[in-house]
Amino acid sequence: MNDMIHTPTGDASADVAAYLQQHETKSLLRFITCGSVDDGKSTLIGRLLHDTKLLLDDQLAALESDSRRHGTQGDQIDFALLVDGLAAEREQGITIDVAYRFFGTDKRKFIVADCPGHEQYTRNMVTGASTADLAIVLVDARKGLLTQTRRHSYIVSLLGIRRVVLAINKMDLVGYDQGVFDDIAGGYAMLAERLGIEHVQCIPLSALKGDNMLSASPNTPWYDGPSLLQYLETVEASRDHRIAGFRLPVQWVNRPNQDFRGFAGTVVADAIDVGQEIAVLPSGQRSKIARIVTADGDLPRAVPGQAVTLTLADEIDASRGDVIAAASNPPETADQFAAHLIWMGGQPLLPGRPYWLKIGSRTVGAQVTEIKHKVDVNTQDHLAAKHLELNEVAYCNIHLDQPVAFEKYADNRELGAFILIDRQSNGTVGAGTLDFALRRAGNIHWQHVDVDKAARARIKHQQPRCLWFTGLSGSGKSTIANLVEKRLLAMGRHTYLLDGDNIRHGLNKDLGFTDEDRVENIRRVAEVAKLMVDAGLIVLVSFISPFRAERRMARELFAEGEFLEVFVDTPLEVAEQRDVKGLYAKARAGQIKNFTGIDSPYETPENAEIVLETIRNGPDQLAEFVVERIY
Structure with a gap:
């Protein structure tokens, strides 16, 4: 029985070990395919996988079957179906989500992201490009450079990809005409120069027929450059890091017991x-590396790409989101930045509206304080803008509620890239790259004062608070707030009423009623209310304040228990019937634009501390209820 067991010879074992070692040490190239819809991105990847003999028999059989049912190439194999895996993609014949595929040759390993071409899925293209070293920008030879070609090329440039393959596809449909190729290549060369894309390799292709995919095609004797695969196998694989110095964003504080405390990250x-x-940022505390711990044991050294746990020689405070860096060359810290931003939200970006910003493993509160300009992706012209719509790109100023460690994106993508998150839905609504810190804030510091809020409150014998009355125009906010202030004054309380109409005669007279101006209107009033609460007053704010995000922003300015949201709940039809100022009638007639409840939304409070139902009780009863609620 033992005679039937074949033991590999020493030479065979050595060959296997050498092969495995060679495979492990092969370089990795991450690249994306992008461009306009129907330019052949999925077909190109499918053809690469097929022609490099990387499909198993069952995959090839499934592809042939799918081609008969869903294909667009008649009796021929539809290579796009290898990548378009969603049912909706196959039904429509388009790419919707980013499809990642891994393949390899004898010379190199590859991870390719097939990005959608439709404008509405640009956010998915940003996702794919964020980790790529190279981009294949496809162009249909019949159509030339399109808007989406320019948009994707701009994003490629913005995300720091400096190597591009311009794949001029479907050359078979233009008779392999060199003139067509030269015209498109020349036009793209000018675009690439404007965008700062340093290396462009133009290749004439037919992904469907296989021309110039793996080797030179006899149909393009006028082209003497590399085939697509030859170029991918030999091009420089990684980006240059311009920062010399260790960086590890802390993802987790590893403390399994009282004797071990380490900081895990990559x-x-x-x-x-x-x-x-090392230095821990943003605090700036310093220590030395005591151990580098991994699942396979301690290491004397950690290198880029390794996931490790570091222990320090000193007990210093560090937590998720901090950055451990070489003390000799630490990154900067700041709380205000100039940044490039790609807006990916269905609702527009409004300056002043609060979002979450995630950079590395750190999440902080953020606001876009100013849109310096947005960019026309066709011409790269800078255009004035007060807000951003879906897929628009802009250069902005961003303010954070606390400093973060960062580096310019051109120097370090991991510490220079960020996303913006909607605070209500937790959805990603924007992605961007940091350019530089706005140092003007570095000269401003909190000045210590001896008389604080508690001292001012004691002399007034009251607890300072902000009562924020919100509701539709005509709901009765101002009437009830005025009655509440009269009752509080009769009780000897120190109060002040900030009314929306009155404030617009002075502090906010420069603001209109667009969504952007409404956000700024609330921001200013919230800051004034905060100062008045700091003075020890009970502040009553009566504003429509239609958006939950801005009311939440106002709430976050105050200490726990200081902010009470009072929802004056009046149905639209009742408020419209009252129409004391005649505003609803004008809005219905189109004489007033962006009027809340008519052509601008009112977002009902979800967790207001006080709800006043005006159709059941009169103003005096409701005012008394508010006073009883706070005393």
Whole structure:
């Protein structure tokens, strides 16, 4: 029985080991395919996988079957079906989501992201490009450079990809005409120069027929450059890091017991040795590396790409989101930035509206304070803008509620890229790259004062608060707030009423009623109310304040228990019947634009501390209810 067991010879074992070692040490190229819809991106990837013999028999059989049912190539194989895996993609013959595929040749390993071409799925293209080293921008030879070609090329440039293959596809449909190729290549060369794309390789292709995919095609004797696969196998694989210095964003504080406290994360730049001095940002505390711990045991050194746990020689405070860096060259910290931003939200970006910003493993509160300009993706012209719509790109100023460690995106993508998150839905609504810190804020510091809010409140014998009355125009906010203030004044309380109409005669007289101006209107009033509460007053704010995001922004300015949202709940039809100022009638007639409840939404409070139903009780009863609620 033992005679039937075949043991590999020493030479065979060595060959296997050598092969495995060669495979493990092959370089990895991450690239994307992008461009306009129907330019052949999925077909190109499918053809690469098929012609490099990387499909198993069952995959090839499934592809042939799917081609008969869903294909667009008659009796021929439809290579796009290898990548378009969603049912909706096959039904419509388009790419919707980013499809990632891994393949390899004898020379290199590849991860390719097939990005959608439709404008509405540009956000998915941003996702694919964020980790790529190279972009294949496809162009249909019959159509030339289109708007989406320019948009994707701009995003490629914005995300720091400096190597592009311009794949001029479907050359078979233009008779392999060199003139067509030269015209498109020349036009793209001018675009690439404007965008700062340094390396462009133009290749004439027919992804469907296989021309110039793996080797030179006899149909293009006038082209003497590399085939697509030849270029992918030999092009420089990685981006240059311009920062010399260790960087590790802390993802998790590893404390399994009282004797061990380590900081886990992935090294994103340079190497670190045991004993090397480090700084923890943004606090700036310093220590030395005591151990580099991994699942396979301790290491003397950690290098980029490794997931490790670091222990420090000193007990210093560090948590998720902090950055451990080489003390000799730490990153900067700041709370205001100039940044490029791609807006991916269905609702427009409004300056002043609060969002979450995530950079590395750190999440902080953020506001876009100013849109410097938006960019016309066709001409790269800078255009004035007060808000951003879906897929628009802009250069903005951003303010954070606390400082973060960062580096310019051109120097370090991991510490220079961020996303914006909607605070209500938790959906990603924007992605951007940091350019530089706005140093003007660095000269401003909190000035210590000896008389504080508590002292001012004591002398007034009251608890300072902000009562924020919100509701439709005509709901009765101002009437009830006025009655509440009269009752509080009769009780000897120190109060002040901030009314929406009155404020617009002075502090906010420069603001209109667009969504952008409404956000700024609430921001200013909330800051004034905060100062008045700090003075020890009970502040009553009567504003429509239609958006939940801005009311939440106002709430976050105050300490726990200081902010009470009072929802004056009046149905639209009742408020419209009252129409004391005649505003609803004008809005219905189109004489007033952006009127809340008519052509601008009112977002009902979800968790107001006080709800006043005006159709059941009169103003005096409701005012008394508010006073009883706070005393």
